[in-house]
């Protein structure tokens with residue numbers, strides 16, 4: 001992927017309509033000059049401040065059409081690309097309307113109309129335009145906050161950890177990689193996607209590990225947006241899937257359901273490593289079993305990841 005997701009972390013804070021108008025009018029109140037000239041400066045300043053802000057927001061957004069499908073779908077799930085596009089279009093509209101009102105105001109002052117009256121009328125029109133896009137400004141500020149949470153994925157071999165909620169995915173990721181996602185004893189603790197790096201000391205390879213939200217075994221159209229994020233990661237990022245099963249069922253879900261989800265994930269046709277979590281609580285060993293409590297099997301999991309990745313990338 002040559003798209004740099006850091007652009008999503010650099011979006012500017014978007015002012016509300018009132019904040020933007022305040023800023024513009026305050027700046028205009030400080031302009032110097034006399035009579036006509038001062039009035040023209042004031043009106044032009046209002047136009048410039050508003051235009052600069054709206055343009056900086058519009059320009060900071062990436063092209064949602066040309067970015068990789070994975071990011072596009074993830075952003076669509078997180079914020080909605082349609083909403084972002086509509087809001088950006090509203091900002092462009094407001095910018096051109098404000099500029100039109102400002103140009104007209106300046107012309108009127110130059111033409112001899114009472115400057116004070118023109119200022120009052122122009123300010124009123126500008127305020128009414130900017131207030132019309134208040135919802136869109138707020139949407140774009142919310143988008144900025146959400147987009148900042150989308151991780152930057154590296155273009156390196158990637159293992160995606162998947163499974164039912166509460167089975168111990170994040171506990172494992174936190175043990176074997178650089179990222180420390182939240183761990184808790186309730187399902188759907190992980191709502192977003194976490195990316196860590198497993199430094200493989202003996203081979204010098206960097207392997208990316210992606211912690212995903214838990215998924216339930218149910219048809220795609222019934223899945224919530226949190227589960228859909230996990231599917232997206234598996235589909236687009238995974239060179240290999242680490243599927244975590246909790247045979248103690250202390251996660252709150254039966255093995256039958258967990259295995260049924262495993263079957264579904266297998267259909268994606270990617271290499272899968274099947275592992276048991278919570279090995280300190282059971283003695284099933286027909287799959288690699290690990291415990292983040294006793295430490296048992298953690299190295300085996302790492303070794304298996306490495307083996308699969310090496311095979312896929314034909315590494316020595």
Ligand SMILES: Nc1nc2c(ncn2[C@@H]2O[C@H](COP(=O)(O)OP(=O)(O)OP(=O)(O)O)[C@@H](O)[C@H]2O)c(=O)[nH]1
Nearest residue numbers: 165166167168169170171184185188189190214292
């Ligand atoms: N006994 C025992 N408990 C564990 C182990 N690993 C995780 N747990 C517990 O299992 C619960 C769920 O752990 P998480 O790592 O948050 O599980 P998750 O699969 O990431 O959960 P979601 O993010 O909700 O999908 C927590 O209460 C952990 O303390 C383990 O090896 N042994």
Ligand SMILES: [Mg+2]
Nearest residue numbers: 169170189190
């Ligand atoms: Mg988790």
